[in-house]
Amino acid sequence: MSSALSAPELLDLLGHFMLLSLLAVGGAITAASDMQRYLVAEHGWISDAQFTASIAIAQAAPGPNVLFVAVLGWNVAGLPGMVATLAGILLPSTLLTLSVTRWTARHREARGVRAFTTGMAPLTLGLLLATGWVLADPLVRDPDHRAATLGLVAVTIAVMLRTRLGPMWLIALGAVVGGVAMR
């Protein structure tokens, strides 16, 4: 993190993350493999282990998963690096999202807009279920963690569908069960 980049290098970092911002349909995590290629393989600014740890830390903290991008930037070049990666990943998609949704809000009843939201709704649902699957899959494949993982997933689904308990309490339960039984 002390490896301060030169101004042109910082601009390159900003530019690359701005490009990824527009390509990352479905969330920043979908562009993570390209970030690894750019930061580790092409420039050697951080190591593979630092890259993986950056993602793990962001997932352990509350908040949007996109924050792993800030950790990457910090590990590359401290505060200027963090500003470059975070601004880069957020600004272009933010401007695009606002202009597109303002347009669709004015044409909400247009048949094309209704066809779009109607047609995409089941896909969105399938993608949500797939995300759950992809998150659990590596833990389920590990024989040491399979039983605890399946148990936690089942309890979580049952509690969420049957009660109004906040998700935070389930996360706390997961931390305790994991700390005891999933070492």
Next chain:
Amino acid sequence: MNADDAGLVAPTSPRDLFLSFNRLALQGFGGVLPVAQVELVERKRWLSRAQFLELLSVSQVLPGPNIVNLALIFGDRHFGWRGALAAIGGLMLAPLAIVMALTLLYARFDEWSVVAGALRGMGAVAAGLVVATGLKLVGTLRSNAMGPIACALAALAAFGLIAIVRVPLAAVIFGLGVPAVAWAWWKLPR
């Protein structure tokens, strides 16, 4: 309009947006989406389940983080630029501070196996939360104009291609999205 829409309210101010998105972000370990559904639909009653799914669909198709897009669109809808900034600020600022604090402490956490185990347990719960969010939204498809069979096919195909076959997301969105939207266009009343 359906029965689901009864009793919906609107956020009262950008400050209300900031505080609500801050509250849901700070509960969102391993993903904010399940918490967003609980807070925005069930607790605040700002959106019906169907409206939430519609907003999520749009957020998912546009580039950028889904939950950030969702906050931007929702904030913008109510208070324009100020609302968008308030929602995204509430979503990002406090979690960013926490993530950076964890980054600075990471070297010490690293070697404790209890911490690694706790992270795995939290990951398993995060997976269950996302699945539960999906299951809660299944009912909203009953009123979808595409009909139950087309809806089930589209949802199962999206799930299978991403979870089992591991096709890149952009390919799935274009490959399934174009036929699904075309089918919806054809089935919708003119």
